[in-house]
Amino acid sequence: MFSSDPVGAVFFDVDGTLVPGTSSSVFLAGYLGHRDELTEAEDAYAAGAMDNRQVSELDAAGWAGAHVDEVSGRLEGLPLVSGITETVAWCRHNGLVPVLATLAWSPVGSYLTDRFGFHAFSGPELETVGGRFTGQVARHFDEYGKRDVALAQARELGLSPRACGAVGDSRSDLPLFASVGLSVAFNASPGARGAATVAVDDEDLRGVLPSLSRLITSTL
Template sequence: MLSTDHVGAVFFDVDGTLVPGTSSSAYLAAFLGHLDELTAAEDAYARGDMDNRRVSELDAKGWAGVPEEHVPGRLEGLPLVLGITETVSWCRRNGLVPVLATLAWSPVGSYLTDRFGFHAFSGPRLETVGNRYTGRVAHHFDGYDKRDFALAQARALGLAPGSCGAVGDSRSDLPLFASVALSVAFNASAGAREAANVSVESGDLRDTLPALSRLRARL
């Protein structure tokens, strides 16, 4: 439940941030049988040779025919960094609303929101018909959409961007990093580290708390 005395918000990325060393899409692609194709596409995206829209379309094809109910159970084994529960709890105790700002598919955002108590989540959506995925994208989502989602969430919470922080790791986080008061590069690419206010290398999300504490102290 959202406290009425919140003073700020923190937007957390998923792939490469909460999910270390891989992506939730790659984890699910291994189960669905198209990991090699997705890995090549994600590598091309990381090099700047492919845009997020094309990666999403290629990934979505591997979901064709899969029943929606088969996915949540698979996500229980999703690799995650330590300290998510404790970091979300700390944010809520300190009046910072924890939100997922991510390009992960909506079933992933929904699962993590329910499991850890995030306030809301963003992300692209897969098309479904009759409770099965069709292999097509219903709604695309990129790094600028992530920024716009976060700023809309802030407005809905009655907050200015100067009361918000972001924790992320890659190119898709840069528009959001440039729009909030505090940006934390967590196990991040060189570009994200350069753009961020703070850089943290750790397997435990709680190691971002000193930076988040400084944001809280300013509010």
């Protein structure tokens, strides 16, 4: 994993960041049959008209009856930004622990962690019974939970928040942006850009690496 103690950590958002132009939930809702309703709800969340709990409950209802394995198989087609593999490898090579900090459902976080080698993930959970989703939320998780778990993970790694960075694009990243030493707004909303240390627009995630290098030089 790491040849020595890590010098920092980088928390990567998923929806709108690693999954460009949409969310993993909207992608899966297309298969589950409630894409339009969820898209409208996510737009309302972005505008501050709905909270995360409301959106999560609406989305979870659309999963009712779906089989866990069937949904997991659909994640192979999830649209992803280029350069994730290389960015994770760069972080590890330079002593930065790559972690997913996301409001995406846990099957998505688990899939991306296994595929790309992230250190850990956190997020909301869906209730299952007998290998099928019930349509209920087992664990709610909002933007403040995202921040709190990320900071707890930093402490477990022996890192201060100032040694950590966050890469995200939207409202759900703002509490974490305000709590770490470096925040990168990647292909982001105006609100995220205004709250971030730096803004990067790129079709490849490797575009954030020059900004993340500040976390390395700041420890020298």
